[in-house]
Amino acid sequence: MIEACLRGDRAAQRALYERFRSDMFRVCLRYAANREDAEDYLQEGFITVFRDLQQFRGDGPLGGWIRMVMVRASLQQLRKKKMTFVDLDGLPAIHENGHSSSIASQLDAERLTNLIQHMPTGYRTVFNMYVVDGYGHEEIADMLGISISTSKTQLFKARHWMQARVPVQVSKINS
Amino acid sequence: MENLDNINRKDDEIRRILQGPLGEGDHRWAEPGEQVWTHIEANLSEKKHRGGFWWWFGSLLSILLIAIFLISKKSGTRSEERIMNGTHPVELQAQHIPSNSSTLSIQGGSEEDQIRFQPTDDQKGLSTTSSLENGSGISRQKSEKSGWKGIENRQENTSFQADPIFQLPSSDQEEPAQQNSDRETGSEDRADHVFPQQGISVRVTDQLPSTIQMVFHSMHPELTSLTVLNPESAPENKLLDGVKNSRHRLLIYGHGISGDRRIERKSNNIFDPEFGHENSQFRFGAGYEWQHQSGLFVGSGVAYQEFHERVEKEKKWVYTKKNATQVGSDLYQQNIPVVINSGFGTASTTLRVDMEESSLPTDYQEGDPVVFKMTVDHSLKYVRVPLYLGYQYEWRRWFGEVRAGSGLQIYVGSKAQVTQVAESKGKIRIRETETINQLKYVRPVVWDLQGGLYAGYRWSDAWSVSCGYEYWQSLQSVVDRPNVKTFTSGSGIQLALRRSF
Numbered sequence: 001m002i003e004a005c006l007r008g009d010r011a012a013q014r015a016l017y018e019r020f021r022s023d024m025f026r027v028c029l030r031y032a033a034n035r036e037d038a039e040d041y042l043q044e045g046f047i048t049v050f051r052d053l054q055q056f057r058g059d060g061p062l063g064g065w066i067r068m069v070m071v072r073a074s075l076q077q078l079r080k081k082k083m084t085f086v087d088l089d090g091l092p093a094i095h096e097n098g099h100s101s102s103i104a105s106q107l108d109a110e111r112l113t114n115l116i117q118h119m120p121t122g123y124r125t126v127f128n129m130y131v132v133d134g135y136g137h138e139e140i141a142d143m144l145g146i147s148i149s150t151s152k153t154q155l156f157k158a159r160h161w162m163q164a165r166v167p168v169q170v171s172k173i174n175s
Numbered sequence: 176m177e178n179l180d181n182i183n184r185k186d187d188e189i190r191r192i193l194q195g196p197l198g199e200g201d202h203r204w205a206e207p208g209e210q211v212w213t214h215i216e217a218n219l220s221e222k223k224h225r226g227g228f229w230w231w232f233g234s235l236l237s238i239l240l241i242a243i244f245l246i247s248k249k250s251g252t253r254s255e256e257r258i259m260n261g262t263h264p265v266e267l268q269a270q271h272i273p274s275n276s277s278t279l280s281i282q283g284g285s286e287e288d289q290i291r292f293q294p295t296d297d298q299k300g301l302s303t304t305s306s307l308e309n310g311s312g313i314s315r316q317k318s319e320k321s322g323w324k325g326i327e328n329r330q331e332n333t334s335f336q337a338d339p340i341f342q343l344p345s346s347d348q349e350e351p352a353q354q355n356s357d358r359e360t361g362s363e364d365r366a367d368h369v370f371p372q373q374g375i376s377v378r379v380t381d382q383l384p385s386t387i388q389m390v391f392h393s394m395h396p397e398l399t400s401l402t403v404l405n406p407e408s409a410p411e412n413k414l415l416d417g418v419k420n421s422r423h424r425l426l427i428y429g430h431g432i433s434g435d436r437r438i439e440r441k442s443n444n445i446f447d448p449e450f451g452h453e454n455s456q457f458r459f460g461a462g463y464e465w466q467h468q469s470g471l472f473v474g475s476g477v478a479y480q481e482f483h484e485r486v487e488k489e490k491k492w493v494y495t496k497k498n499a500t501q502v503g504s505d506l507y508q509q510n511i512p513v514v515i516n517s518g519f520g521t522a523s524t525t526l527r528v529d530m531e532e533s534s535l536p537t538d539y540q541e542g543d544p545v546v547f548k549m550t551v552d553h554s555l556k557y558v559r560v561p562l563y564l565g566y567q568y569e570w571r572r573w574f575g576e577v578r579a580g581s582g583l584q585i586y587v588g589s590k591a592q593v594t595q596v597a598e599s600k601g602k603i604r605i606r607e608t609e610t611i612n613q614l615k616y617v618r619p620v621v622w623d624l625q626g627g628l629y630a631g632y633r634w635s636d637a638w639s640v641s642c643g644y645e646y647w648q649s650l651q652s653v654v655d656r657p658n659v660k661t662f663t664s665g666s667g668i669q670l671a672l673r674r675s676f
Contacts, residue, residue: 017215022207025205034527039211107192
């Protein structure tokens with residue numbers, strides 16, 4: 001299929017897209033503020049995939065390579081919109097009560113994704129890169145053009161932001 | 176403060192939820208819209224098309240530039256005026272001979288005659304050679320016996336002998352080495368003038384004294400007189416005034432102002448009607464024209480062209496919590512699709528209206544009407560290759576033209592910018608202007624028709640300007656959507672700077 005895609009076979013390209021579109025859309029949804037932006041990221045990401053597919057050396061799963069392309073495409077789109085890193089004042093004090101450790105049992109992927117989308121852009125980006133996609137602070141700082149300390153601060157605040165809102169979401173679901 | 180293990184455990188949970196397989200349930204939220212693949216496919220097709228286009232365009236431009244270069248070079252080395260006024264053209268060529276004599280040679284078919292005359296001082300530098308085609312009616316014998324006697328020269332501020340020596344060499348007589356050399360290489364070409372009656376041209380070297388004017392009179396009825404002027408000092412085109420010649424022309428031009436489009440729909444527009452549209456277009460380019468002595472000319476070239484359309488739309492709806500989604504304890508969201516179905520594409524956006532429960536009059540309340548405006552700016556970019564015929568009428572330094580022809584518009588790109596303007600209470604999150612870099616269903620090549628009237632002024636032999644009114648209309652739909660075809664047209668002023676050769 002990869003060879004056919006490299007030849008420009010439209011049917012093969014469509015098959016590749018169908019194979020990965022859902023997984024990759026979930027990646028884009030996490031980085032985007034809304035569904036429309038996520039579709040833009042997905043579109044740009046797949047265009048990059050088909051353009052740069054010859055760079056895939058086959059030393060890992062294709063899905064992992066495409067995921068990396070999607071993240072980079074999303075970051076590129078975010079940069080176009082002048083991503084800002086903010087410090088939100090008045091974050092509620094978070095007291096560890098043990099309930100937040102059971103997020104998995106109470107929030108599904110859709111609700112969690114929706115919650116992440118409501119984060120400020122800087123929080124959301126660093127949170128996604130560090131927590132979900134497994135980048136280190138040095139890589140994040142390098143890719144976003146920020147300092148390592150900014151990356152750490154944004155992650156810290158993102159965690160607080162999440163912890164403050166998860167109980168609200170959970171209570172909504174329960175009610 | 177959370178300990179590190181707890182943080183890592185929660186990170187793992189989040190990662191597993193977000194990256195793991197989706198469980199049971201409705202997963203439509205994780206499926207992108209169908210239009211995503213359509214856009215990807217269109218983009219991939221455009222990239223393929225662009226590659227071919229730029230190769231083709233580059234080749235065309237290269238050919239044009241080479242042609243212009245060759246024409247310029249030829250015109251630069253040969254400053255000549257020709258009159259094709261007789262049925263049997265005879266050409267006299269003047270060239271410099273660095274000896275103390277000048278030669279007028281007459282060629283008849285493969286043979287040639289020479290007439291030599293001797294200047295009495297150092298005012299040298301004139302020699303002429305002529306070629307007479309077979310059947311011109313001037314035979315060699317005739318010239319030798321009687322036809323060429325009486326040739327005289329007249330000069331000002333110089334003293335040529337009034338009685339030049341005529342020599343008619345036999346076929347085995349050698350020509351001067353310099354003359355042979357020049358004839359072979361053609362390097363003597365600098366200027367020529369022509370007998371109006373016979374199409375005789377005389378080329379004069381720039382070594383000719385600046386004030387010399389010579390008149391040759393012939394007794395031959397078909398070869399009555401010949402005036403030779405130094406081209407550098409002679410009044411401009413005195414000999415040729417008022418005579419039309421074929422010429423090459425290069426021009427650069429700009430054209431634009433008004434544009435319009437016509438939409439043919441096979442089905443009704445199911446979306447809200449648009450408020451109106453504003454169109455404009457412009458083009459600038461370079462061209463080449465070749466004009467026959469009759470005044471008819473043909474032209475072509477290459478131009479860059481843009482066509483614009485701005486459409487504004489107003490969207491109205493009523494806010495009700497029933498249609499909104501509660502996303503916080505006191506926060507509601509409503510997504511409103513807005514679609515502009517213009518002549519060039521369907522631009523859609525989804526407005527997210529964030530509303531907090533409030534009794535403030537500045538906030539939306541249940542049942543409030545919401546009015547929102549949005550504009551879409553479309554632009555389509557083309558490279559246009561015209562081909563047209565025209566007629567030019569000259570009167571002194573003024574000229575008028577009429578042109579008609581066709582053009583090939585080759586699509587190179589398009590853009591649509593969706594701008595959210597405002598709604599009445601400022602409660603809609605205004606998104607940045609969104610740009611769509613590729614319109615769908617754009618026809619890659621469109622034929623058009625053009626026509627126009629122009630007037631111009633020639634301030635020198637080479638340079639002129641013109642201004643005119645031009646109209647063009649696409650013969651094919653530029654955007655060929657299902658059930659919707661859009662044709663474009665444009666009109667306006669064209670300004671051009673021209674260089675003749």
